[in-house]
Amino acid sequence: MNAQQNIAILGSGNIGLSLAKGLVAANICKPNQVILTRRNVAALDEYAEQGYQTTSVNTKAVKKADIVVLAVLPQQLNKLLDEIKPVIKSEKQLLVSVISGVSCEDIRKHLEVNVQVIRAMPNTAIAIGQSMTCIATDNGTQKNINLVRSLFDTVGVSIQINEELMTSATALCACGIAFFLRSIRAASQGGTEIGFHAHDALRMAAQTAKGAADLLLQLSSHPEQEIDKVTSPKGCTIAGLNEMEHNGFSSAMIKGIKFSAQKAGELYPNDEA
Numbered sequence: 698m699n700a701q702q703n704i705a706i707l708g709s710g711n712i713g714l715s716l717a718k719g720l721v722a723a724n725i726c727k728p729n730q731v732i733l734t735r736r737n738v739a740a741l742d743e744y745a746e747q748g749y750q751t752t753s754v755n756t757k758a759v760k761k762a763d764i765v766v767l768a769v770l771p772q773q774l775n776k777l778l779d780e781i782k783p784v785i786k787s788e789k790q791l792l793v794s795v796i797s798g799v800s801c802e803d804i805r806k807h808l809e810v811n812v813q814v815i816r817a818m819p820n821t822a823i824a825i826g827q828s829m830t831c832i833a834t835d836n837g838t839q840k841n842i843n844l845v846r847s848l849f850d851t852v853g854v855s856i857q858i859n860e861e862l863m864t865s866a867t868a869l870c871a872c873g874i875a876f877f878l879r880s881i882r883a884a885s886q887g888g889t890e891i892g893f894h895a896h897d898a899l900r901m902a903a904q905t906a907k908g909a910a911d912l913l914l915q916l917s918s919h920p921e922q923e924i925d926k927v928t929s930p931k932g933c934t935i936a937g938l939n940e941m942e943h944n945g946f947s948s949a950m951i952k953g954i955k956f957s958a959q960k961a962g963e964l965y966p967n968d969e970a
């Protein structure tokens with residue numbers, strides 16, 4: 698982004714603020730180029746103090762912005778689109794939606810404007826530059842796809858996928874953060890049962906999980922290849938692994954991800970009361 702461009706984040710909650718922090722931390726833009734909105738604007742006071750623009754008036758934010766990020770809940774989207782409809786100009790703004798379960802076409806149909814819409818599915822690790830972000834569009838130009846990918850590449854890794862896979866990407870990557878966090882938490886609880894203080898157990902489990910992920914990412918190897926290096930014959934690793942599998946470890950993760958993806962496809966429309 699150049700110094701004259703602004704990005705509006707409509708719906709500055711968990712993911713909207715994580716995105717804002719990530720973009721500023723990566724030096725993509727200054728806080729004063731980011732316009733944060735939410736209805737309870739007082740909750741954004743600490744961001745206003747840091748130099749971000751804040752407002753509860755979405756139309757004001759859209760008018761100033763080159764890139765408009767939609768980051769409300771699926772059930773809050775229709776009201777938001779009704780509000781910004783009069784100020785969306787197809788030739789001016791690029792819409793980026795991080796909203797789960799809402800297609801580019803759903804958004805254009807509601808706005809009745811042929812604006813470019815690019816979907817991005819990041820996760821909360823975006824705040825520390827470690828997101829896995831999936832990008833999809835049905836009408837974005839290559840130039841704008843490249844722009845959006847370049848934004849998300851500075852705050853993690855992005856890939857472009859077909860739009861029909863976005864609900865699957867939501868489950869695997871966006872919800873996935875929670876699934877891996879819960880497994881680290883479970884490992885730390887096991888660690889406490891076998892003798893470590895809770896804070897030590899959590900740190901040890903988290904660093905071990907990071908090492909496991911980096912083995913795959915840095916060596917481009919397969920999990921089973923790395924597991925084979927850990928499991929000594931008649932050893933304690935295979936004993937522990939098999940006990941976990943007898944209790945449904947892999948099956949629970951697979952079923953959870955499938956259920957999550959199904960739910961992601963059912964989130965919209967379901968307007969907030």
Ligand SMILES: NC(=O)C1=CN([C@@H]2O[C@H](COP(=O)(O)OP(=O)(O)OC[C@H]3O[C@@H](n4cnc5c(N)ncnc54)[C@H](OP(=O)(O)O)[C@@H]3O)[C@@H](O)[C@H]2O)C=CC1
Nearest residue numbers: 708709710711712735736737768769770771773796797871
């Ligand atoms: N959390 C995550 O890890 C991820 C979430 N997503 C998607 O991002 C979206 C947001 O999720 P999340 O950040 O968790 O949800 P949050 O509830 O934390 O954030 C939504 C924000 O939108 C604001 N909001 C609601 N209505 C309006 C409105 N009309 N105008 C302006 N702001 C509004 C709310 O504040 P207020 O009530 O004050 O208006 C709230 O701060 C969802 O669609 C979700 O599917 C995608 C990837 C990852």
Ligand SMILES: O=C(O)[C@@H]1CCC=N1
Nearest residue numbers: 797867868871872964
């Ligand atoms: O739980 C949710 O619905 C959102 C979508 C992805 C992450 N959080």
